[in-house]
Amino acid sequence: MIQPNIPDNGQTRIVIVGGGFGGISLAKQLKNAPFQIVLLDRNNYHLFQPLLYQVATAGLEPESIAFPLRGIFSKQKNIHFRMAEVKRARPADNVLETSIGDIRYDYLVLATGSNTNFFGNKAIEEHAVGMKSLIEAVQIRNYVVKQFEEALLMPSEEEIKPKLNFVMVGGGPTGVELAGAFAELKQHILPKDYPELPLHLMNIYLIEAGPRLLAAMSEASSRKTADGLQQIGVKVMCNVAVKDYDGKVLQLSNGETIPSQSLLWSAGVKGVPIEGLPPEAIIPNGRIIVDDHNLVQGTANIYTIGDAAQLTNDPAFAKGYPMVAQVAIQQGKNLAHNLLAIRQQQPLRPFKYKDLGSMATIGRNRAVAEFSGMKLSGFIAWMAWMAVHLMTLMGFRNKLVVFTNWMYRYLTFDRGTRIIIKRGAANITKLRQIVQDTRYQG
């Protein structure tokens, strides 16, 4: 018999769903608070999503960007972690139904993050792979290396081409960083690994429906990014949308077609609300409408933070805050403050976003970064990018392993983890099925 086994200790119980940036930030802030905290996640680890693309391109081992949630909270006495899948909330009873049984709450906090958004295009959803979970990144790595191995076995150029055309869709940081990493593979790894392969047949496409890459940054940074990617061999296409894809040929809005067996989709994310919330609180992209204390509209004690929350209290972000780690972290901190304020009958503090800037790496020695009104690019932005990522990566061991990999790669032009741990997918459609619904599966 399975049951949550969390004894009621008389304290106010806060149930947090999701061990991402938001959930962890909230739980840590409540370290010494007189609450009983229950943290639920489908996985037993916190995932550092900003480096997923390096796992997918054989630059890092998956374990280096995942940190055990129990390790994070081993010294925090007021927290109970349980690996569980959430089924639905029953707000009338203050109960959350999960795979390990019903859990009562005084406050429920949904920090459930976001999943890949295919914008309703079923054909693309069936054949393209997103990159939001660890298992997706690992499977992409296995799949990509397999394309090179298999291309060697093809007798004609017509058969080789679709195996060596890699298409990223979405010109945000993930698409930019993925495309840059693929370009590095082509430049530095593949000529050594596959001297027999006709690498001139390999193309890396970055396709963006809007007018420019990194739309959240300045036009200057967008231009530098596009130039930088083109210099290392990426075919950048802006103002072009993907119309259709059958797992073999990509149809573009400009009439072009690209034969490709690898479509990596990072063109958008959406919230994934749980059942049982007031339907009117959920907007079409799945985000949940909250007030400026992150309280879900129409509820008394259910909060949502991070990617899942739709909060529009800042005219600069009229469509809601960006789905990035900083928003989740800051909302977690603010909610912790407010939960304590409620208890102490103090006035609540509305959420106010402090934009710490944004950055994206393009390739070796090259990145763009904008913060505090400064625009950096090139080597110094690249160094800043590495420093920020190393600092925010959780766990001393993970920092060491990532740093070791980066130094090794920088000095040797090599990538160490280009192994196929388990071959599963025969083609991208199968790959998509394998990683289906991996939002929490990691």
Add this chain to the structure above:
Amino acid sequence: MIQPNIPDNGQTRIVIVGGGFGGISLAKQLKNAPFQIVLLDRNNYHLFQPLLYQVATAGLEPESIAFPLRGIFSKQKNIHFRMAEVKRARPADNVLETSIGDIRYDYLVLATGSNTNFFGNKAIEEHAVGMKSLIEAVQIRNYVVKQFEEALLMPSEEEIKPKLNFVMVGGGPTGVELAGAFAELKQHILPKDYPELPLHLMNIYLIEAGPRLLAAMSEASSRKTADGLQQIGVKVMCNVAVKDYDGKVLQLSNGETIPSQSLLWSAGVKGVPIEGLPPEAIIPNGRIIVDDHNLVQGTANIYTIGDAAQLTNDPAFAKGYPMVAQVAIQQGKNLAHNLLAIRQQQPLRPFKYKDLGSMATIGRNRAVAEFSGMKLSGFIAWMAWMAVHLMTLMGFRNKLVVFTNWMYRYLTFDRGTRIIIKRGAANITKLRQIVQDTRYQG
């Protein structure tokens, strides 16, 4: 259409099956030889099996003990690597049938290694898990961590016990090292990670059918190993065989039963010959009889080296050489010498094994080692164990990552990779099915 795409260049072609210690040793020795070498492996990496147990116990990431075969040979011009599964040999035609098509050879070398030997016990084979491949080790890690997470959800001691009883069968180095690593988990990791878990219910069993552990070493080392394991909490049982196991309860030859959902089997290995060889050359444990030049009995140009070879030219090893890396490496070198000698019409050199000693680690600061007539134990043996493993591990990046992990673990008593990347198996029988036939699947 798939085909090997290996052009005949007029040179003598040597096809090597298997990128383990033996196959790599042979291929490297032939670096400047006037041969065309075709290396086949089901995986695209060389696996450092001696550290598999650390992957299984969350001490190392799988990528740190796997090295891309293409990376090993990127500077060796006379080699063609292909990822392929071997189906059968057709000696009459000098052809090897594989998953990527037929491959002609002048010499065929089988360096196919060994697989877990369940000695015909079907019940155990169905429910116990071996540890010869990377995917087995990763799945064991996922499964073991899951046992702890699930034990938390069980309301009664009767339900918790089988989840916290871990049974290793086989008192060789793998069983000893696994049991020691489990004891470390219990001592240093679990109390911090699972303060709610009744850890006094956790037992680690090491069961050996023979009279002592590490039978290949001296009686003194065996005794020290058994004492050391018992001191850190392992229940060592010698002269006890496993009679039956249904995935839930283990039946022992002494009449005892152990409720356990985790039976890790390292009680033996066997050769896995390919089809098409002379049947009389294959002995019951799957090894292939070779002469003292490693030529397969009854063939003219098929060789077998390493675990797969049954060679009895040394009275000290009347039942065949031990299935260890050193034998494979030395046979690979000797065969390289002989293949060149054949070409130059020189006399062949019979294989002569130089025993470099053996060692096993028991736990923190403690190991046993015997070489050159010396017997070491304790801290100095442990240092020697680490040095030897780091030196023989392939790849500078892997050495760095493993060293980083070891230092981190030594200083912090922590293990970094205790994450469940993909939950698959609901119980050990399912786990066994997932990793089925993973001999080459890594």
